[in-house]
Amino acid sequence: MYTPIMIYNEREIAAKAAAILRNKGNPARVVTEPQSEPHRENPVFILQTPFEERAQAIQSIEKSFDTEPDLEREAIHCPQCNSTTVEFPNEPQASPSMKAFAKFSDFLDRIFGVEKNHKFHCIHCDKTWSKKR
Ligand SMILES: [Zn+2]
Numbered sequence: 001m002y003t004p005i006m007i008y009n010e011r012e013i014a015a016k017a018a019a020i021l022r023n024k025g026n027p028a029r030v031v032t033e034p035q036s037e038p039h040r041e042n043p044v045f046i047l048q049t050p051f052e053e054r055a056q057a058i059q060s061i062e063k064s065f066d067t068e069p070d071l072e073r074e075a076i077h078c079p080q081c082n083s084t085t086v087e088f089p090n091e092p093q094a095s096p097s098m099k100a101f102a103k104f105s106d107f108l109d110r111i112f113g114v115e116k117n118h119k120f121h122c123i124h125c126d127k128t129w130s131k132k133r
Contacts, residue, residue: 001050001051002029002031002048002049002050002051003048003049003050003051003054003087004031004046004047004048004086004087004088005047005048005049005054005057005058005061005085005087006046006047006061006075006076006084006085006086007044007045007046007047007075007076007086007087007088007120008044008045008046008047008074008075008076009042009044009045009074009076010045010074011030011032011045013045013070013071013074013075014030014045014046014047015030015045016068016070016071017047017061017064017071018030018047020060020061020064020068020071021047021049021057021060021061024060026049026050026053026056026057026060027049027050028047028048028049028057029047029048029049030045030046030047030048031045031046031048032044032045032046033046033088033118034118035118035130044076044088046087046088047061058085061084062084072084076120078120078122078124078125078127079127079129080122080125080127081122081124081125081127083122083123083124083125085122085123085124086120086121086122086123087120087121087123088118088119088120088121089118089119089121118130
């Protein structure tokens with residue numbers, strides 16, 4: 001199972017971070033997610049790593065900040081604790097009935113043109129927020 005460790009606004013920076021991890025034998029990958037539905041605009045690029053290798057991956061990335069400062073500078077930071085270990089859950093954990101309700105509310109959102117925003121979540125301090133460029 002893959003888990004997010006950092007999020008970038010720029011695809012190239014996310015790819016560079018993934019390459020650093022892959023050089024260390026971690027099969028890291030980058031996943032593109034839209035920040036809002038249904039317009040699919042301003043995507044973010046999520047660096048993901050296998051769950052078991054998350055702690056080591058975060059360490060490797062933080063070590064590389066000295067030589068690759070843009071990996072830290074361009075990462076999305078938590079507005080509360082300034083941590084870069086941020087995730088972007090696209091599917092909230094929910095029961096089947098909650099999922100049915102979510103589908104129904106998606107349907108209403110589409111009818112009424114309501115924009116649904118994903119939320120960022122800080123792994124360090126548990127803050128959630130939404131950010132648009
Ligand atoms: Zn935080």
